Amino acid sequence: MTIRTLTRLASLTALVLGSTALYAQTIAPAKVAFLMPDQSSTRYEEHDSPGFKAEMKKLCAACEVLYQNADGDASRQQQQFNAMISQGVKAIVLDPVDSTAAASLVKQAQAKGIKVVAYDRPIPAAKADYYVSFNNEGIGKAIADSLVARLKAAGVKPGEGGVLQVNGSPTDAAAGLIKKGIHAGLDNSGYKILAEYDTPDWVPAKAQQWVSGQIARFGKQIVGVVAANDGTGGGAIAAFKAAGVNPVPPVSGNDATIAALQLIIAGDQYNTISKPSEIVAAAAAQVVVKLLAGETPKAEMMLYDTPSQLFTPAVVVADNLKAEIIDKSVSGKPIQTAAVLCVDRYADGCKKLGITK
Known part of the structure; x- marks a missing residue:
């Protein structure tokens, strides 16, 4: 993602949503819930929540943001959702643990006049007031295309082996979109999908356990792994290392977590997706402010009959990690810093990539 692209994304947000500054003055003090799904990825605590709160503070200083994380438990998220309604929130930004179960939550809130913004993961069975996300299907295709290109560049012929496909949670509609995108990248690539797995609740340990079984089953036939996010990708890498496989075949990821970026620096993970969560968090805050103002x-499109805005992220590999992660900034802050990434055993890898503290 170039600086020009990031600037275009920010401009597109303002163009699509309109100026919220004018509306902020007319909004009465309101409570807004920001409900995230899990802690298997660090992004929600480190980027999404702070990004949403910062934008809401700029647009509606009198508004109070109530943040909760369900830690992968759909029942807990329902309890949190009900608690927010009891506390009198006027809008709820919801990233659902279970996209199907969340449909009843949307209808419950809307029946009480509460606005619901679906965030990151769509809610297909209910029409939320808006949906904001990165393009999940595009993400799946991008990581698959990138890994296929890597195999071809390395001279790995399709008949010489196949790939494993590690999908996300079967209860997550966004994971379904990523899965669809991965298939779009792999199905006509010539490389056979040896086996495929939907990882319950995105738990890395479950992905690791499954990949371990496939290593025992297919051995050297495995020439790559397309994993739907950095957690499942990290689980796959751990499985190869535990099995003594060296070098680890190319493994994809998604989210650009610190751990994944360090694995790329170390040469253990092939790619990830840089999607600064602050971008979608800010867009969600702007939507909320507009909705609260009446x-x-x-919307730039309709998805599942819901007005939607989708952003396009960037694929990151070792060769462009410095340019895409270290040298880029969002909201005036670097996406990530060398001081954080280039520690301990990753210092030498950073030097090879031209990354210095």
Whole structure:
């Protein structure tokens, strides 16, 4: 993702949603819930929540953001959702643990006049007031295309082996979109999908256990792994290392977590997706402000009959990690710093990539 692209994304947000500054002055003090799904990825605590709170503070200083994380438990998220309604929130930004179960939550809130913004993961069975996310299907295709290109560049012929496909949670509609995108990248690539797995609740340990079984089953036939996020990708890498496989075949990821970026620096993970969560968090805050002001935010598309805005992220590999992660900034802050990434055993890898503290 170039600086020009990031600038375009920010401009597109303003263009699509309109100026929220004018509406912020007319909004009465309100409570807004920000409900995230799990802690298997560090992004929610480190990026999404701070990004949403910062944008809401700019747009509606009198608004109070109530943040909760369900830690992968759909029942807990329902309890948190009900608690937010009891506390009198006027809008709920919901990233669902279970996209199907969340449909009843959307309808419950809307029946009480509460606005619901679906965030990151869509809610297909209910029409939320808006949906904000990165393009999940595009992410799946991008990581698969990138890994296929890596195999071809390395001279790995399709008939010489196949790949494993490690998908996300079967209860997550966004994981379904990523899965669809991965298939779009792999199905006509010539490389056979040896086996495929939907990882319950995105738990890395479950992905690791499954990949371990496939290593025992297929051995050297495995020439790569397309994993739907950095957690499942990290689980796959751990399985190869535990099995004594060296070098580890190319493994994909998604989220650009610190751990994944360090694995790329070390040469253990092939790619990830840089999708600064602050971008979608800010967009969600702008949508909320418009909804609270009684306005209807414009949408660039309809997805599952819901007005939607989707952003396009960037694929990161070792060769462009410095340019995409270290040298880029969002909201005036670097996406990530060398001081954080280039520690201990990763210092030598950073030097090879031209990354210095």
